[in-house]
Amino acid sequence: MTILQDATTAPDLPSIGAPNASPIEGTKSVRVPHAHVSVRQARRIVSADLTARGVDRVVVEEAEAVVSEFVGNAVFHARPLADGCVRVRWKVKSGAVEVEVRDGGSDTVPKPVRHSLWAVRGRGLRIVRSMAHEWGVQDERNGRTVWAALGGPSRRRRL
Incomplete structure (x- = not known):
């Protein structure tokens, strides 16, 4: 599997975050293939970086769940970007983490579905909504971005 690393604005990171210190701020992104195996890979990359x-362990765990859901939905429901990938981007600022996944878009709009005891699928965005301070979907000319703010409010408010 090929993972394409995009530029980062964060300084070189230590191997383990310093206890009781403020999280190192910055933005990082990766492009992963539009494939089911990318869900686990993206989750591991984001988790290791955060x-x-x-970053607080609870927020890291929430980010893992959100990345898994967003990348899984992108692979299952949406088209890849022009290069055959899905872009995963995350930003750390003031202790909060914003995660976004960009894909090539689809004919359906991501939204939490009604609760059903018998449903096999469809709980993921409800779980994201329960963890995220806020989340949203932004349609763009060549795709769609789904994002969530964890551990505090987003600075973008693109709902």
């Missing part, structure tokens, strides 16, 4: 930055 842990190294010293």
Whole structure:
């Protein structure tokens, strides 16, 4: 599997975040193939980076769940970007983490579905909504971005 690393605005990160220190701020992104195996890979990359930055463990775990859901939905429901990938981007600022996944879009709009005891699928965005301070979907000319703010409010408010 090929993972394409995009530029980062964060300084070189230590291998383990310093306890009781403020998280290292910055933005990072990766492009992963539009494939089911990318869900696990994206989750591991984001988790390792946030842990190294010293982000609170609860927020890291929430980010893992959100990345898994967003990348899984992008692979299952949407088209890839023009390069055959899905872009995962995350930003750490003031202790909060904003995660976004961009794909090539689809004919359906991501939204939480009604609760059903018998449903096999459809709980993921309800779980994201329960963890995220806020989340949203932004349609763009060549795709769609789904994002969530964890551990505090987003600075963008693109709902």
